[in-house]
Amino acid sequence: MTDKIPVEVGIVHEGERIRGPDMFLELGGPKVKYKAELVQVRKADEIEDGKVIVIGKDIPEFSEGDRSSFGILVDIYGGKVEKELEGVIERRVHDFLNYIQGFMHLNQRYDIWCRVSKDAKEKGLTFKHIGTAIMNLFKTAFPFIEKSQITFMTDEAKVKEHHDMAIKIYEERDKRVRGMKDEDVDVFYACTLCQSFAPNHVCVISPQRVSLCGSISWIDARAAANVDPDGPNFAVDKGELLDEKTGEYSGVNEAIKKATNGANDRFFMYSMFGYPHTSCGCFEAIAFFIPEVEGIGIVDRNYNEAAVNGLKFSAMATQTGGGEQAEGFLGFGVEWMHSAKFFNAEGGWSRIVWLPSHIKERVKEAVPEDIYDKIATEKEVTNLDELKKFLQEKGHPVVERWGAKGDDLKDKVMSYIQEKDGEIYPDEASKDLGITEDELMKIIEKLQEDGALE
C-alpha cells in the first residue's frame, strides 16, 4: 500500500454529493442506527502522533452497495488546547472530510452520514489515507495542535460503545452552550436576513439572546459568519457594557446604527422600554406591557385567541413589527425565556403575569419555582379584571408595585426635574425614567395637584 492518497484533496470538492448510482459504500446515515463523530483533547502521552486506527472493516473490504455503522474519533493534544475547543474543532471534521474527492460527509454528532464513491474505491482509497489527510488539514488550520491520532470504527459493537460515550459528551456540551453567558464572549452576531420585510430591522444575537425567529442561535450565527463574514450574519464586537441591567453595549449601538442606516442607534438587549430591540415580522412571541397590573404578558404565534389584553397576536404583531422601536412591546424567540437575561431590566420572570398555557408548559424548566403558579394562563384568566384578582390572590410580586409605585415614581420624577433644573423633554425624560410618556404626564399632573410643581 502506498501512503499517498489516491484522490484529490481540496476545497473544490466540498459541496460534492455522491448520488446513489455512484456510491460504493454508505457509512452512517439515516438507515444505520449507530454513528457518531467526536473530537477529544488528550494528554501528550495518551496518543501517538499521526496514527490511524481502524476497528472493523476498511473501505476495500466492503462490497459495493454496503451500508455500515460508523464512528470517528479524533484525539488531539496541544499545550494550549483547552477542552472547550473540542466542539469548535469537531465542526471542522465535516469540512475536511468533504475536501476529499469521492468522500461525502453530512450532518454532525450522532447523525453523521458519509458516502464513498465507486471511483474513490477503485483508486484504492483507505481510512489510513483519509485519516492522514484530515490530520494534516487539522494541523494547518489549528497550528496549536501538536499531536493528533484518529480512529475509524465500522465494527458495530465498537461503534455502539463509541456512540453511547459520545452522547454523554454532547449532553455536557449542550449544557455548557445553554449556560454560556453574554459576559463570556467578546463577539455577538447581527442578522439582517429580515431586512427585505423590515428594512430598519437587525437582530442582535448573543449567547443569551436567540434571534427573534428562534431559528438562529449564537452558535448558528457564528457558523454562518465564519463561512460568509460579509453575509447577512456578521460579527459585532460587543464593545463596552454601558448598562448591565438593560443590556446596552457600545459595540451593539455602533453596529445597529450602521446596519439600519442611522434609523436606530441604541439597543437595550434585555428590556422592552427605553430603546428596545426592534422586531422584524417573524418573531415567535410578543411580550406586551400591561400598565393596569404593572406586569408583562406574552403571546406566541400559535395562540389564535385574543390575549388577556383583548388583542390577538396578529394585531399586536402589526404594532410591534416592521423594525420600529415600540416601547412596551417586544418580539422575541421562545428560547430567550430560558435565558437569565430575559427581561433583565424589568425584573425577569417576576414581571411576567400572563402567557398561553402551552408556552407555560413548554418553558416550565425556565420558570422559577416560586413564581410558576402565580403566572396566569388562558385557563384561569381571560380579561384584565380577572387577571388583577388572580395576581392579588396568588400574591404575585408585581402586586407590591401597585401601591408603592405612585409615591416612588413621584419622588423619582421630582428629583429628575430638579437634576435638570426644571428643563425636561417628555420623550427623553420618559426614556431616562423607564416609563411611558403618558405615565410621565400623569405623574406631573399629580405633582401639580399636590402643589409640588407649578
Added chain:
Amino acid sequence: MKGTVIAVTGKGGVGKTMLSALLIGILGDSQPGKSILAIDADPDSNLAESLGVEFQKTVGDIREDMLREKPSPGVEKKKYLDAKVFEITVETDNFDLLVMGRPEGQGCYCAINHMLRDIVDNITKSYDYIVIDAEAGLEHLSRRTTENVDSLLVISDASKKGLDTAKRIKDLTRELNIKFNNLYLILNRVTPENKDVLEDEAGKLGIEVIGSIPDDPEVSDLDLRGRPITGISQESKAYKEAENIARKLIKNG
C-alpha cells in the same frame, strides 16, 4: 461544475409536468452517465407520479418540522437541514427528485428559508442537468440565490388564458429579476385545426417558439390509466417533439 438548468413554466394544466417528465426521461436516455435532478416546484403538482416514483417528504415539510422540534442548542442548524434535504431526495438509477412542497405558511421562516434556499442551490451544483417543474408565479425561481436558469420554457396550449399567462410570465421575469440565458415558448396540444391560429397568436408575444407538441392520444391514455408519462412509446408524437426540444436545449445550454 455547473449544470444546465431548465425550468418549465406556464398556466396550470397546459402540460408543464408532462413536458418536464418527458425531458427528464429523454435526457436520461440520450446522455448516459450524466446526472439529472428533477425539482418539483409546483405545489399543485405531481411530477413524482408522472415520473413513476414515490416520495416521502417535501422541503416544506422539513421547514415545518424544524419549527416544531428544535435540535439541541449545540447543533448547527444548517448542517442538520442539509442532511434532511439529502434524506428526502428520491434517488433512482436515472435521476434524483426533490419535491419543494407547500410554500411558506404564516410562521417565521426567514432564516430557515434562507438556509434551505442555499442548500437547494448548492445541491444543484452536483448535477449535470436540473429540470424544474415550476408554477406560473415563479416563486421558487425568484428565490434562487446563485444559479442562473439556462433555459426558461414557457408552455401554452391553444387558449387565450394560456397565451396571456405566457406573456405575464415574460413580464414577471423582469419584475422578479430572474436571470436566464434563454426564454422559449412551447406550444402544446396542437391540432391541425388550431395550429395556424395558435402560431399566429404566439408570434405576437415576441418569444421564440422552439417546439410545438401535438395533442397526443397516447398521453391522454397514460394519464387516464394513471401510468407514468415516462412509459410513453418513443414513436409517439409527443415524445418525438420533446426529443427535438431536448436537442435544442442541449445545444444551447
